Amino acid sequence: MIEFDAVTVIYPDAAEPVLSGVDLRIGEGELCLVAGPTGSGKSTLLGAVNGLVPHFTGGLLRGRVRVAGRDTRTHRPREFAGHVGVVGQDPLAGFVTDTVEEELAYGMEQLAVPAAVMRKRVEETLDLLGIAELRRRPLRDLSGGQQQRVAIGSVLTAHPRVLVLDEPTSALDPTAAEDVLAAVTRLVHDLGVTVLMAEHRMERVVQYADRMLYLPGDGRVLDGPPTDVLAGGPVLAPPVVELGRLAGWEPLPLSVRDARRRAPALRARLAGRPRPSRPEPGSAAALTARQIVVRYGEIIAVRKVDLDLRVGEVVALMGRNGSGKSSLLWALQGSGRRRHGTVDVTGRDPAELPARKARRLVGLVPQTPSDLLYLNSVAAECAQADRESDARPGSCRALLDRLAPGIDDAVHPRDLSEGQRLALVLAIQLTAAPPVLLLDEPTRGLDYLAKARLSEIVTELAAAGHAVVLATHDVEFVAGTASRVVVMAEGDVVADGPTVEVVVSSPAFAPQVAKVLSPDPWLTVAEVEQALT
Template sequence: MIDFDRVTVHYADHGEPPLRDVTLHIPEGELCLVAGRTGTGKSTLLRAINGLVPHFTGGTLHGTVTVHGRDTRSHPPRDLADVVGIVGQDPLAGFVTDTVEEELAYGMEQLALTPATMRKRVEETLDLLGIADLRARPLRTLSGGQQQRVAIGAVLTNHPQVLVLDEPTSALDPTAAEDVLAAVTRLVHDLGVTVVVAEHRLERVVQYADRLLYLPGDGTVVDGEPAAVLTDIDLVPPLIELGRVAGWTPVPLSVRDARRRAADLRQRLTSAGPPPPRPAPDAVPVLTARKIVVRYPGTVAVAGVDLDVHPGRVVAVMGRNGSGKSSLLWALQGSGPRQGGTVTVTGPDGTADPASLSATRARRLVGLVPQSPADLLYLETVSAECGQADREAEAPAGTCRAMLDHLVPGLPADHHPRDLSEGQRLALVLAIQLTAAPSVILLDEPTRGLDYHAKQQFAAIVQRLAAAGRAVVVATHDVELVAALADRVIVMAQGEIVADGTTTEVMLSSPAFAPQVAKVLAPQPWLTVDQVTAALTRPGPPA
């Protein structure tokens, strides 16, 4: 179905080629997972499948990419539209209509399908992805996760033979991600669709994959069965790390397989004692919000929420897509809509409501990294953005650049921010906001597009900020990040807080938000591989 024959892709002035002499074959009806660190060439590989590389992105392609017998050099993307469907990292950038139903039908209109066929496929796709209630909604009013499901649906209505997905679950809550992956798996198993997925959250996809393509960053591609490839690489999900700590061979790819082997490990952990509790918070909050209300036409996004955030603490806000997480963060930051309630934040210059201050003064109280980080980038190079961040924050020169190197080392200073991958742009905006070191830092899906190593670096930076007395609020669907980082978890639904407690309390009581380690070792209170490793290496009591 898909053949790469000695393919090399090179971009002018971009250093080493992201793909070098790549030869591989992906047969019909396989789910192929593409993994690798941020910026190693995953998106380039995906875009080569439908001819976006080099017809749209530029650069030089040597070798041959053949899809369903068509050479992408002589067949640009428009000539492959009936065969290949592709969903990029930024769904909103790919929309061409105004409403959900129109977007689902647009591709079929370009293929000249009959109205009856289009109507039938639209209804099937609305039900398949669970978005029937959104059919008349304007696309720009949807949450990031809802937009992502619509983008996938707009491709599925064309019934492509090859489906290419770039970070398809990055903005989805755990339940929605499982629903989307179940739908994709049905396409593979029941209809023989070939699916190629690039995903950083391997824990969500690897158990469904028939093969794994790993890009180590030197232009080559390691091709093999998932269990075999994951044995020899360091970019692995928590379940694989747990298997290595426990000495399981071969490593398990699913929670079910791991639980079958976990009896001995549970016994060893029982003897080691429970993980130590996290310290209690400071008594005086740095941010106090009361009766926050945010309304949009026809929707109450935040319904009278009360929230206290303490210095030195990391609070995770979780909940399904559209539950009000982002609206709450924007209301706390001050520049978003707020129809009711009060917010007070204590900073070096006193206590104030960020909404009542100028943008410069408010930023010293509360910093926000939005879901679409590119909205905050406006200069010509990475270096210029970092320099401007240093000046606005009155920080020593090089502060922002050093922060960026902790997240994605080696990002070229002369690259245009719009030419970066989604993960690289996110890291740049995160570094810009952290440079100002405000009293409260709000992060909306901060790890979207980041690989495991970059997430570890991000977590280390957030922990240092918390240790220095900063308060951090993270709205995220990344349960593994929350398990490792958060002191407290808040779960929202329909604009209200439905759960609020310590990370252990909330995550162990909710199957939807439990990390992989908790699912394997339940009912024991373990959340992360680091906790398990520390317990197993803890010295025993003296004889």
């Protein structure tokens, strides 16, 4: 179905090719997980499948890429529209209509699908992805996760033979991610669709993959069954695999179910050993919010929420897509809608201050970080951040190098990968180091190493007296970083307590290690390793 023959891709002004001499043969009905560090070339590999690389992105492609017998050198990307469905990292950037139903039908209209067939496929896709209640909603009013499901649905309606997904579950809550992956695997098993899926949250996908394509970042592509690739060297791996490496299990487990079968001996070794403690936050209040209400027309996104943040506290804000997490963050920051309620940060309400002064009290990294980038180079963005924050020159750049090393100063922010762009915005906001920092989906597009670095930075900020709120669906990041978890549903707070108490008792929000070693309250591989040494 997909053939890569000696494919090398190099972009203008780049010192080294992103892909070098890649040979691949991907058959019909295979689910391939594409993994690797941020900026290693995953999006380039996916873009080469339908000719977006190099016809749209620029650069030079040597070698040959064929899909269903069509050569990307002689066929333009539009000629692959009926064969290859592509969902990018930023769903909103790909929308061309106003409502959900219109977006699902648009691609079929361009392919001249009969009206009766279009209606049937729209209904099937709405049910398949669980978004029937959204059919008439404006796309811009949806949460990030809801937008992502619509984006996937908009390409599924065309019934492509190849489906290319770039971070398809990054903005989805765990339950919604499982639903989307179940739909994708159904397409693979029942209809023979070939799927290439780039995903940093490998713990969600690897157990379903037939093959794994791992890009270490030096132009190569390691190809093979997931167990072989993950066992073959210093490859980024999900927690269940890291736990298997620590315990010496062979073959390595790919799922919680596989690991639980071998866990009794490990649980016996851990019996009676104390779980490492986490630093306690201070008693002083960093932010106090009372009776916060956010409305969008008839929709109440946040319902009379009270929230107290303490100095030195890292709080994870969790809940399904559309539960009100982002709306609450914007209300706390002061620039979002707030129909009712008060926010107090050191005696002041950010909503009553000029924007620049409000940012000094409460910093916010939104779900779409590119909204905060407006200069022509990475160096200019970093220098501006240092000036606005009255920080020592080079502070922002140093933070960026910790999160995503190796980004060229001269690169335009729009030419960065999604993960690199997020790392840049995180560095800009972290440079200001306000008393309260709000991060909305801060790990989206980040690999495991970058998330570990972000966790270190967040922990350091908390130790220095800052309060940090992480609105996220990344249960593994929460398990290793947050001291407290607040769960929202339909605008209400339905759970609030220490991380270990909230996530271990939740089937949806429990990390892999907690599921494997249940009922013992272990959260991360690092905790297990520390207890065993």
